[in-house]
Amino acid sequence: MTKRMKTIIAFSIIPQVILVKILAKHPELIEKYYSNGFYPYLSKGFRLVFGWIPFSVGDIFYTIATILIIRFLILKGRMFFYQTRNFFREVFVVISVLYFVFHLFWGLNYYRLPIYQSLNIDNDYTTEELFEFTDRLIAKANEVHYSITKNDTVMVSIPYSKRKIYKMTVNGFNKLSAEMPNLTYAPTSIKSSIYSTVLTYMGYGGYLNPFTNEAQVNSVAFSYKYPTVSCHEQAHQLGYSAENEANFIGYLAAVNNEDIYFKYSAYIYSLRYCLGEIRSRDPEKFREVNKKMNPGIIKNYINVSNFWKRYENKAEPAFKTSFNTFLKANNQKDGIKSYSYVVALLVNYYKNKEL
Known part of the structure; x- marks a missing residue:
């Protein structure tokens, strides 16, 4: 991935946060189009894919993520002192992607109608x-x-x-x-x-x-x-x-x-x-x-x-x-x-x- 693309993804966290804040003010839209529209199909699809597996795939995912974070800190932790901009770009690329996936896959339900x-x-x-x-x-x-x-x-x-x-x-x-x-x-x-x-x-x-x-x-x-x-x-x-x-x-x-x-x-x-x-x-x-x-x-x-x-x-x-x-x-x-x-x-x- 090029530096330019990483920069775009890293800075995309800003419009994402703004969009979520705007959507949060319209719970009736979240209820209709996400919680009772898109999300039930997504949730059912995930349950079909992962439900039959006898162990927790999500826990394995968290284990791998933790290992990768530790690996990143070991290999690139020094960037914080010598290439601070590049360090934070790498960090915010991950944060931006996780923020997007979290809200798309489940998080928008926090803003549905009570x-x-x-x-x-x-x-x-x-x-x-x-x-x-x-x-x-x-x-x-x-x-x-x-x-x-x-x-x-x-x-x-x-x-x-x-x-x-x-x-x-x-x-x-x-x-x-x-x-x-x-x-x-x-x-x-x-x-x-x-x-x-x-x-x-x-x-x-x-x-x-x-x-x-x-x-x-x-x-x-x-x-x-x-x-x-x-x-x-x-x-x-x-x-x-x-x-x-x-x-x-x-x-x-x-x-x-x-x-x-x-x-x-x-x-x-x-x-x-x-x-x-x-x-x-x-x-x-x-x-x-x-x-x-x-x-x-x-x-x-x-x-x-x-x-x-x-x-x-x-x-x-x-x-x-x-x-x-x-x-x-x-x-x-x-x-x-x-x-x-x-x-x-x-x-x-x-x-x-x-x-």
């Missing part, structure tokens, strides 16, 4: 509505928990392998697609990440690879959450990039699954967010609500909490801060805090529905 608008529901709720919904959710969670264990003090353990869970997720999406046709999910492309241990130390349950469109799940963090976390990553795959919306879709896909363990996973996964909101608004009410839950459900929560405590490290906050910055840079103004916003979607979605 899901509450497409579902025609409210995006706010009162404290009283939160209390009422949480009581309904606890009653349902207790019911499903007891139907599995026949003992309200026993913790639920998911009896399936990870691969079986991945296959079973399709059932919930198929049922959900009767109400929301854009959630039809086929073919599948969900896998355990090669770097699951690394993800655990970083504090993450999974991620979507935007370059191969593979849903990656942390296979080390296996708990009651696994079915819903798997559905969460598939929700990203279907174009719901915002974390709160992926949590919401992940819950709906799991709770609509015919399998009772998926339903249990969904109920207590979403209940955790509701409890967190109650604790922040009314600590006394939080203690009162806790007493309504089966002790076995609380044991599930404690089990997961103890797992993550074993992997706490000084680097984890830095990873969370980086991800928080990434979210804010991609149209999620609340960053990681937006995870709790799923409560608003749940409360309003179920205003006139049975759990």
Whole structure:
């Protein structure tokens, strides 16, 4: 590649950023022509190409990319001091290409219409509505928990392998697609990440690879959450990039699954967010609500909490801060805090529905 061509590609980052900023102001266009137009065909194509491969192609891609970066720094790192202009040209060629590919393959979904608008529901709720919904959710969670264990003090353990869970997720999406046709999910492309241990130390349950469109799940963090976390990553795959919306879709896909363990996973996964909101608004009410839950459900929560405590490290906050910055840079103004916003979607979605 000539120096002239490299310069053109490097400087193309500027019009690209401007174009994305302009498109971000027109979410209805993104929703119609990208998220519900071009992207579903692209995503399905990637799932056809990579879904059948038993290992994560995306993780291999990241491994090779890391090796190439290290190689570049070793061979051309001195350019920073002696040929600064050439050094930054090489760097921005890569950044420009990655920026373009990221937004074309997935990133523009960050700027689509909020899901509450497409579902025609409210995006706010009162404290009283939160209390009422949480009581309904606890009653349902207790019911499903007891139907599995026949003992309200026993913790639920998911009896399936990870691969079986991945296959079973399709059932919930198929049922959900009767109400929301854009959630039809086929073919599948969900896998355990090669770097699951690394993800655990970083504090993450999974991620979507935007370059191969593979849903990656942390296979080390296996708990009651696994079915819903798997559905969460598939929700990203279907174009719901915002974390709160992926949590919401992940819950709906799991709770609509015919399998009772998926339903249990969904109920207590979403209940955790509701409890967190109650604790922040009314600590006394939080203690009162806790007493309504089966002790076995609380044991599930404690089990997961103890797992993550074993992997706490000084680097984890830095990873969370980086991800928080990434979210804010991609149209999620609340960053990681937006995870709790799923409560608003749940409360309003179920205003006139049975759990």
